[in-house]
Amino acid sequence: MGAPGSGKGTQIQMMLNEGYKQISTGDILRNEVNSGSDLGKHLKEIMDSGKLVSDDLVIKVIENIFNNLESKKGILLDGFPRTINQAKKLDELLKKHNINIDAVIEINTPDKIIIDRISGRFVCVNCGATYHKTAKKTVEKGICDLCKGTKFKTRADDTEKVVKNRLNTYHKEANSIIKYYKEKGLYKKVDGSSGIPENTDKQVRDILKRL
Ligand code: AMP
Numbered sequence: 001m002g003a004p005g006s007g008k009g010t011q012i013q014m015m016l017n018e019g020y021k022q023i024s025t026g027d028i029l030r031n032e033v034n035s036g037s038d039l040g041k042h043l044k045e046i047m048d049s050g051k052l053v054s055d056d057l058v059i060k061v062i063e064n065i066f067n068n069l070e071s072k073k074g075i076l077l078d079g080f081p082r083t084i085n086q087a088k089k090l091d092e093l094l095k096k097h098n099i100n101i102d103a104v105i106e107i108n109t110p111d112k113i114i115i116d117r118i119s120g121r122f123v124c125v126n127c128g129a130t131y132h133k134t135a136k137k138t139v140e141k142g143i144c145d146l147c148k149g150t151k152f153k154t155r156a157d158d159t160e161k162v163v164k165n166r167l168n169t170y171h172k173e174a175n176s177i178i179k180y181y182k183e184k185g186l187y188k189k190v191d192g193s194s195g196i197p198e199n200t201d202k203q204v205r206d207i208l209k210r211l
Contacts, residue, residue, distance in 0.1 A: 001177070002107035003170040005118035005163065007192045007200050011107065012076050014201050019073035025080040028061055029053060048156045050165030052173075055085045066093050074102070084176045102211050104181040106174075107192035107200055111167050117195065119160040125151040135195070 002008040012022050029047060033040040046053050062080060069075070081087040094101065120133035126149030131138055139145050144152075157166065181187040190203035 004166045005114040006107040006109040024078040050162040104186045109192040118163045
């Protein structure tokens, strides 16, 4: 768990080469938007405003993935569950597939740091490399370090106004989800405020080692 911009995506990237399977509902929904389908058009409106997509739709997406699941090492759920209803549905699904949750890790980062972080993000259109207007500039102005591409874009939901909406949405739902997993003894918190991926990674690894 973690608010948008807390460093969840980066942390997951750092764990992927160890054989975990990532399930990121945000990425799956964005793929649908990019496909240009009618459903995608409907989703784009909701996502661009920073609101949540309906539980029914997200649960259907997750159900589909669980039915076709192959991962020996384990699954990293990213961006799901986002509501208490989704958390309860997830429990049903896990039971059906005989899977246990090992830990629910929240990357905790103050909102102000997140707003500065996200509202400066931009990505290379060609290869998807991510940059930041102050914290991670391209080495040569206007040229992607990785592929030398010269076109960049920002995510439509990365503007300050939308980021604030997304943070409000996160906090509104997160408190009850955290309570739910605290009661099950699964909730763990790490500090993501440094913005240094290795710092967060070390804390996550320490938790995994102790499981
Ligand atoms: P993310 O990349 O995880 O920040 O997700 C981007 C957007 O996709 C969110 O602002 C929501 O509109 C939507 N979304 C992603 N995951 C969920 C979810 N589990 N439930 C509802 N909406 C979601």
